[in-house]
Amino acid sequence: MNKFYITTPIYYPSAKLHIGHAYCTTVADAAARFHRLLGEDVFFLTGSDEHGQKIEDTAKAAGVTPKEYVDNIVAGFQKLWERLKISNDDFLRTTDERHHKVVQEVFRRIYDNGDIYKGEYKGLYCTPCESYWTEHQLKDGRCPDCGRPVKEVAEEAYFFKLSNYADRILEHIENHPEFIVPTSRRNEMVNFIKQGLEDLCISRTSFDWGIPVPIDEKHVIYVWFDALTNYITPIGFLDDAEKFKKFWPADIHLVGKEIVRFHSIIWPAILMALNLPLPKQIYGHGWLVVSGDKMSKSKGNVVDPMLLIDEFGADAIRYFLLREIQLGSDGNFSRDALISRINSDLANDLGNLLHRTLNMVGKFGDKKVYLPKITRDVDAALTEEAKATVEFYKNAMENMEISEAVKKVWGFVSRANKYIDETAPWALAKDETKKEELSATLYNLAASLRIIAILIEPYMPQTAENIWSQLALKENFKDVRLTGAQNFQGIEDAHEVGKAKQLFPRIEVK
Numbered sequence: 001m002n003k004f005y006i007t008t009p010i011y012y013p014s015a016k017l018h019i020g021h022a023y024c025t026t027v028a029d030a031a032a033r034f035h036r037l038l039g040e041d042v043f044f045l046t047g048s049d050e051h052g053q054k055i056e057d058t059a060k061a062a063g064v065t066p067k068e069y070v071d072n073i074v075a076g077f078q079k080l081w082e083r084l085k086i087s088n089d090d091f092l093r094t095t096d097e098r099h100h101k102v103v104q105e106v107f108r109r110i111y112d113n114g115d116i117y118k119g120e121y122k123g124l125y126c127t128p129c130e131s132y133w134t135e136h137q138l139k140d141g142r143c144p145d146c147g148r149p150v151k152e153v154a155e156e157a158y159f160f161k162l163s164n165y166a167d168r169i170l171e172h173i174e175n176h177p178e179f180i181v182p183t184s185r186r187n188e189m190v191n192f193i194k195q196g197l198e199d200l201c202i203s204r205t206s207f208d209w210g211i212p213v214p215i216d217e218k219h220v221i222y223v224w225f226d227a228l229t230n231y232i233t234p235i236g237f238l239d240d241a242e243k244f245k246k247f248w249p250a251d252i253h254l255v256g257k258e259i260v261r262f263h264s265i266i267w268p269a270i271l272m273a274l275n276l277p278l279p280k281q282i283y284g285h286g287w288l289v290v291s292g293d294k295m296s297k298s299k300g301n302v303v304d305p306m307l308l309i310d311e312f313g314a315d316a317i318r319y320f321l322l323r324e325i326q327l328g329s330d331g332n333f334s335r336d337a338l339i340s341r342i343n344s345d346l347a348n349d350l351g352n353l354l355h356r357t358l359n360m361v362g363k364f365g366d367k368k369v370y371l372p373k374i375t376r377d378v379d380a381a382l383t384e385e386a387k388a389t390v391e392f393y394k395n396a397m398e399n400m401e402i403s404e405a406v407k408k409v410w411g412f413v414s415r416a417n418k419y420i421d422e423t424a425p426w427a428l429a430k431d432e433t434k435k436e437e438l439s440a441t442l443y444n445l446a447a448s449l450r451i452i453a454i455l456i457e458p459y460m461p462q463t464a465e466n467i468w469s470q471l472a473l474k475e476n477f478k479d480v481r482l483t484g485a486q487n488f489q490g491i492e493d494a495h496e497v498g499k500a501k502q503l504f505p506r507i508e509v510k
């Protein structure tokens with residue numbers, strides 16, 4: 001059986017998560033669910049990145065211990081993922097004992113190999129980004145990532161010989177065009193490495209909130225070295241060789257564009273030092289802005305996904321994020337655009353298709369759908385479109401072209417709505433000689449909805465189950481695979497459907 005291992009970044013519990021974080025996790029969730037639909041053995045990991053000076057400072061300011069502080073915020077992360085119907089198989093906290101052991105072991109192994117040494121670090125440090133910068137990397141004397149001032153720091157520290165790996169990493173990137181996606185990010189990385197890599201400072205003595213260096217306890221391990229290692233902890237790096245062999249290397253590390261660099265340079269170098277294979281792909285997604293503006297506390301425009309779920313439900317938010325934003329590009333979130341998608345695509349297109357279909361099966365027949373005895377041109381066109389949709393969907397989803405896949409499925413929803421108008425079942429119902437045609441129409445509509453339910457499961461898991469249960473299909477929805485959608489006539493003869501219930505209420509625009 002094929003396996004699929006996908007990860008999100010582990011988020012900093014320095015504040016509550018916003019819609020941008022929810023976007024990344026939703027994309028990863030859609031991919032994980034799709035691969036489960038393919039029947040693959042999926043491992044989907046997310047988590048929290050809890051160490052570092054910034055967290056220590058924030059906790060102090062809040063008058064609590066760092067652990068108390070992170071416990072509270074991370075409980076909020078987990079609650080959010082539960083409400084957003086995120087199907088992660090594990091949640092890794094860098095404060096977990098199991099992770100602590102892995103990080104120390106990784107440090108020890110690389111130290112023993114001679115790729116970690118002790119030296120002195122003098123550098124320009126950006127505390128919010130937890131990043132050291134060289135003079136020439138600064139932009140107008142400030143942190144090139146966040147634009148905030150940096151401070152000069154000097155301390156005894158351990159270094160990782162990143163410079164030793166520059167050539168091998170470059171060679172790997174050049175030989176594996178799919179390693180860094182999209183191409184724009186890949187080109188950035190190539191240019192970055194070609195400027196030369198300096199050894200990486202991987203320990204600190206200036207604060208305590210971190211995992212101690214195993215050979216020198218006054219040092220704590222630098223947060224990125226700690227954080228990146230999260231990806232091998234839950235799949236058995238230390239404690240389950242069989243599981244580790246199965247799931248490593250990861251298939252996709254999905255990350256935001258500004259942290260592609262850590263994942264495609266530092267992480268591969270650590271793995272090379274450990275003699276482990278590299279992840280198959282680093283996918284850098286774009287950033288979400290809100291009504292055209294970058295989200296920030298000072299602007300007061302940070303969108304809380306929990307409030308959106310309260311108001312519109314998880315599936316509507318998931319649909320919007322997956323449909324509106326092309327993976328790899330920046331995207332815009334706005335309340336108006338969300339409401340307009342809910343009204344047009346969900347309440348109108350999908351909701352009406354289900355509602356009209358089930359109502360007609362009840363009104364014009366005996367609540368049952370019967371395998372068609374005839375095939376008209378419109379029927380053939382509909383089944384052809386269903387087949388083409390499933391095929392397109394499969395390819396697009398395999399390539400992480402998620403919004404394209406969503407659009408294609410909604411193209412099919414529209415096609416099915418058009419089929420109602422073309423076949424005009426209300427007219428067929430008045431004509432005794434058109435019984436077979438009416439029956440074929442009703443069956444084909446129910447069959448289309450069955451396929452739609454399967455295809456949208458990765459996007460809108462609750463809606464998919466809801467449609468399934470309204471169709472009253474006997475097969476347990478959890479057991480359905482994509483192969484089920486490849487068979488158009490997947491509903492048995494004389495199947496009795498359920499009663500229509502509203503999928504999405506229309507949102508009144510004030």
Ligand code: ME8
Pocket residue numbers: 008009010011012013019020021023024049227228230255256257258259286287288289295
């Ligand atoms: O970087 N739109 O954590 P983090 C889309 N702990 N994505 C956004 C976004 C936005 N507006 N704002 C932030 C870290 N993100 C590290 C990761 S992984 C080993 C360690 C994304 O909480 C951002 O691009 O600052 C990043 O991928 C993720 O949120 C986590 O950010």
